[in-house]
Amino acid sequence: GDSVTQMEGPVTLSEEAFLTINCTYTATGYPSLFWYVQYPGEGLQLLLKATKADDKGSNKGFEATYRKETTSFHLEKGSVQVSDSAVYFCALSVNSGYALNFGKGTSLLVTP
Amino acid sequence: EAGVTQSPTHLIKTRGQQATLRCSPISGHTSVYWYQQALGLGLQFLLWYDEGEERNRGNFPPRFSGRQFPNYSSELNVNALELEDSALYLCASSTTGTRRSYEQYFGPGTRLTVT
Numbered sequence: 709g710d711s712v713t714q715m716e717g718p719v720t721l722s723e724e725a726f727l728t729i730n731c732t733y734t735a736t737g738y739p740s741l742f743w744y745v746q747y748p749g750e751g752l753q754l755l756l757k758a759t760k761a762d763d764k765g766s767n768k769g770f771e772a773t774y775r776k777e778t779t780s781f782h783l784e785k786g787s788v789q790v791s792d793s794a795v796y797f798c799a800l801s802v803n804s805g806y807a808l809n810f811g812k813g814t815s816l817l818v819t820p
Numbered sequence: 821e822a823g824v825t826q827s828p829t830h831l832i833k834t835r836g837q838q839a840t841l842r843c844s845p846i847s848g849h850t851s852v853y854w855y856q857q858a859l860g861l862g863l864q865f866l867l868w869y870d871e872g873e874e875r876n877r878g879n880f881p882p883r884f885s886g887r888q889f890p891n892y893s894s895e896l897n898v899n900a901l902e903l904e905d906s907a908l909y910l911c912a913s914s915t916t917g918t919r920r921s922y923e924q925y926f927g928p929g930t931r932l933t934v935t
Contacts, residue, residue: 751927752912752926754923754925806853806875809865810863
């Protein structure tokens, strides 16, 4: 079945460090891929998306490229801030059911 | 524009009782999804409603049910509550039709605690 695998956290970085959170997927067909962010005590916010191979999603300095050949959608940011501390979820959606299939989430802590 | 809203914010019930959670989608969205975020289990898809009909359901027992009203708001009902039903329940909405982009917008969630 369809699934998403994310790197285990927690990830602890110093402010202004480079961030990579790995995400790989298994899916039938051609899924759309998403990164969602969950700040403490809040619901999920859509961070970025890509709907076809080689698409690059970007938002708030975060980027991710849909790589069909490696079935990956890694999240990157060049310089993290303390305010980026949150849990990040990679997700996919395929045609049938339209439900989002989430990874387990990666907790990020950015220290000053 | 108002986002997805959920009520109540917190709900405390005892084992065996019933819980009712409510969700109002973004204006213009006709699809509503329910997810369970339980500690250690991640985000699990529960139910999908579109145009008043249940379109898909995740791997949950029948005591998890719901409905969608003509104004596209939705209710999630959990009967015969068990301790392991304690979780954050998230509602999401999206557009439908030929231009759907599959992205979903989430509400803040209802924290259900079963004692």
